[in-house]
Amino acid sequence: MPKVKSLKRNLTLFDVYAMSTGAMFSSGLFLLPGIAASYSGNSVWLAYFLAGFLILPAMYCMAELSTAMPKAGGTYYFLDRAMGPLMGTIGGLGSWIAVVFKSAFALVGMGAYLGIYLNLPFTITAILLTIAFGLINVFGAKETTFLQRVLVTTLVVILIAFVILGLRETGLIKAFTPEAGHGDFFKSGLVGFVSTIGLVFVSYAGLTKVASVAEEVQNPDRNIPLGMTLSLITATVIYTLGTLILIKILEPEALYSSLTPIADAGREFLGWAPFDLGVILIVVAAIAAFASTGNAGIMSASRYPYAMAKDRLVPNRLSQIGKYGTPTTAIMVTVAAMIAVLLLFDVASVAKLASAFQLLLFGLVCVAVIVMRESKIPTYKPGYKAPFYPWLQIIGILISFWLIIEMGILAIAFTGMVTIGCVLWYHFYASGNLERRGAIFHIHQRLGQQRYEGLERELMTIIHDRTQAENLSYEALIARSVMMDFRYGIYDIKHVGDIMREQAQTRFNFDPDIITQSLDESSLHLHPVSAHVHIAYKTHPDLTQPELFVLRFGPQARIEIASAQNAHTLMFLLVPTKPVGLDLRLAGHLAEVVQSEHFETRWLDSRSDKEMNEVLMRDDHFLHGPVKQFPNLLKQTGKKIADITLPASCLIAMIERDGRIIVATPETKLLESDEVALIGEPSDLNDLRETPLEIME
Template sequence: MAILDASQRLKKELGLFDVFAVSTGAMFSSGFFLLPGLAAAKAGPAVMLAYLFAGVLILPAMYSMAELSTALPRAGGSYFFLDRSLGPMVGTVGGLGTFLALTLKTAFALIGIGAYAAFFVELPIKSVAVALTVVFMAINIVGAKETTTLQRILVVILLAVLAFFTVQGFIFVFVEQPVAETRSQLQPFLPFGVKGLFSTIGFVFVSYAGLTKVASIAEEVRNPDRNIPLGMMLSLGVTTFIYVAGVFIMVAVLDPDELRSDLTPVATAAEAFFHWLPGQIGLLLIVTAALAAFASTGNAGLLSASRYPLAMARDRQLPAIFGRIGRFKTPTPAILAAGGTMIVFILVLDAEGIAKLASAFQLMIFMLINMAVVVMRESRIPSYDPGYRSPLYPSMQIFGIITSLLLIVYMGWLAIMFTAAIVVICLAWYAHYVRDHVERHGAIYHWFRRLGQRQFDALDVEFRSIMKEKGLRGEDPYEEVVARSFVLDLKGSNSFETVVDRASNKLSTRLPKSAEEITRRFLEGTGMGLTPVTHGVALPHFRTELTDDSEMVLVRSEEPILVPADDPLTEEHEPEIGVRTLIFLVSPESDPGQHLRILAQIAGRVDEPHFMERWMQAPDAQALREILLRNERYMTVRLERGTPAFEMAGKAMKDLDLPTGCLVAIIRRDDEVIVPRGGSVLEAGDVLTVIGDPPDLDEMRSKLR
């Protein structure tokens, strides 16, 4: 399984606006600047409804992608989700097929730049497209942040011009143009009937396909639980409004026959109501927006396409060279492969027709993505822990599967055959290469377990490693649990059973369980191989229905304690392993995800350089606790004379004026460690451990300066 070390991971440097920009930039290009006229030829004035319905029909895929991206934020998007849910064979189809479809569409977008630039300067279209591909390759290699910085600029330019176009268009249609003329433009509304409308929905559906491209860069997104779903929703809302409003303006302004044969309908419509601008400024604005749209699609397309060979190489479904990370912490060989493929398509193929057919394959991927969510949910893998869950499950996913199939059918036999051809090519690669290199199964095997069949346990191991990389959620009480944890600092030689007894005695003072029952649960879990041991640290743990709060015991021992355990990452079985650190954790049964996230956070701290050296040299119990606390989540305050903090001396805890998110978790008074209560009174010389969110701690630091 692809458990990544630090050198293999991509930098997490993309925020909410980056997600919005990548998603929005990937949607605006041919769907707005080229397709409306062609779509109007199929649906008439009802083309605006086709765009609206297409935006609604992509919701299941968006929700499913958001859930999978927050559970498994890995480069590769659709490929990674399909591989881990439905298995390597389907993952190969999803990965290679989406890569080919994406590079075709991106190449077509770059060709569109040359076409729109021809309004002012006659340049060889393919030469311009190849040159821009090379430029975007260089930008992507330098870094995702640099890539999305360009994406931000392009999207801001695009949205500004389109907002201006929409406002001016509405003014022209509703104020300047006679009402009777507007009505005549909209009649007959459905000249080709409902069937024509449905076929057009499938035709324009590709306009929204870029919405889910952000899933392929999920590994590089900060706080993916919030930023990915919110960014996608904002992007879809803005894009749908501009699509529907813009197409309405084109329909209301342009002669129907002219619109149906116009490949630049936005520019033509703009000329009708930008006449008040001097010269060709109106046309220049629209061409600028079109160029920004095609450039943003090309840039975002290359960014996301390159993550597919990266992810597949990590899983040995492609040669290892595609999984290498370059000096800028970006997948240089994968970017070169994606860009090179685009250049070949630009030079050799007539990309327009193929790019449109590729949307049929994209619909099939969306259908499989909806199936993947069902499989993941029903497999009930404990470490499948999405930060965002799709609403209306499973109705939403079933609706998405059915509508994807129907839209493919409405697109005709050519689209169906093209999709089938890509599937055959991908299956041939699976049979020739992947099957001999991969020994892995998807989450569907865990579903089979529920039906009395087998499962693939290594998948849970990989998901747990992803949880460790994702870290805690804002509501997880990790700091509180560590701050109030018991500490056992042991001298001499001790058996594992003795240590468990002593830890259980401590926990029994807070849990409604006897020490004997707690001991039994810990020993049972260890005997079943459920106690992970890594880097010389053992983590005995269990969940119980008899508590609402997690509790922890930290143990440091002078002499090694022999623990029968497994290494959770290598899955190697050892009869006994000597450890000097044990961290016992008991959590509520009702929140298994939180339990696993706390364990993953502990494992992450243990993985840090020099952890054991710092642990063994810590002077006291509180220092041990602080080693486990996240640096940005706690601060130490000393009530010393002559400092602003001394004003707190003599005050009860309940009377302190602390920032809202701050909590005094521990008071150290001489050699005593006190867990404070509301009535606890602070004294001069006390040392406080304060925990809280980083902004609140910053506020407290500023008060104490």
């Protein structure tokens, strides 16, 4: 069976920051401040500042869902798995339409700024830029994000310089003093000020675009929430201080009528720079801002049809991965749609309406977090949890719908039409082909009979994908586990705890109090994975790697633990709190092995720690035998483990020497008389058997 291609995880923390930051700075700073100031006057900087706080509920909810389900498609995937494929279709197609319009508008803005120095038609320039950015996206996420890094670095450096020089011109304290020419601090009263907050809020809407490429982010549990937080801080500071400078530098009439306010302010206080360099750099920053928004927009927009095609909500062809590891067809369709928008619509007007739909999605994402948490699905394990649940989510829902109302009847009508269009698409194209349901069916007992068990399995698969890159494999866990066999005696939880505490100190050298806390009877649950094998798994923040204690009891031994009196084997799995979900993944592997055919017979027939270990090891990931059986190892005897050449995933986990089991460490020397236990991917283990050392090196 051919291997299914998937997206590559090659986006770093800086890439997340660059994508989020680049998606925010465009019209929000280079076009909008003059319009916003005409409504609110001196208080425009405060409107930008407060708008940055209003995006927090959506940002925190998006971060939680992205770390629980780091999959391509972002908002689509979250709404689909939380509330079902109908809501997923609305979220996916609606997000794609909104981002296409917003990205096309950004490239029109870029063309306008290029027009300051170059006599180029706006629309043709925007179309050429769309094609260029589309090609960069096709050639790979690394190439796309490298460009994004360059654009955002250029943008942020120039804007920081603008803020510093502007504050030097106005004075830091005086910058916060209201200008009489702009009227009262709240020029249009409190109602006008609140409306201005709604107007400038969309400047921050691009912050969460990165969720659509979560599947390509390295260590998403850390990089997504941290990257978005750093990006929001950057944007809020620059928006707030930048608009303060505009108020102080420009006359009211000049500011209110300006569509290039940052460049106009630069002319006022950067005139000392030779060759009009100050204004040129601001124009460069504006071009970088619009370019980064357009580039990030194509990247994020293309992931919506890609993810939906994998779920059969749009034609399957859109899920194809090209030879550069990117969804080539989805990118080409997105680029074609942007070109059509540029040719057929008044892009600026429709882009503003598309912002209203994004606000609706922010509210639905907050709902999705509530649904996922209340579903109590055990495999929903976000690496980051939004704080102040459920009040933050409720506030986020109210903010979204309030801002949509503030945008007026046209925005509401556009949102309604897009929603209806998405519903019709789902009804006529996809609804008959799907059995999938969302987590919402897990919430209420009345709906419980219709809940979709496949969702739990899918979330478990996501946990496996999130944790498999860590050096915390099942095979390594089994290789260093404690196997204990008790033929006689009576064992209650206190006796078991004493045994484990002793082993924790002598074998693993960690604090025995960890055992005491983990075996607290009020929270200890022994789960039966077969008729006679029970497992308890707990996480603990002081652990650095997972450890397993296996206790097997003979027919003349008695277990006095209420939930496990019929058991002959107890397994206690202790796991670090990070990465999230590792406990479920490892417990799942153990259950899979225990439930395999002939396990019971092989397990009870094993006569030594080594044989017990081999039964629990997955056969295709494990090799055991004398060093002499492996010519490649035989040639390297006398070397330290750290210096031995092995195929990529292979590891010497244990050594049996003179009847003793030794856990292999980098400093352990391999001897010709040793027997070794090797773990690794099946293909690499085959190479170890067959490939001559010279080829491996």
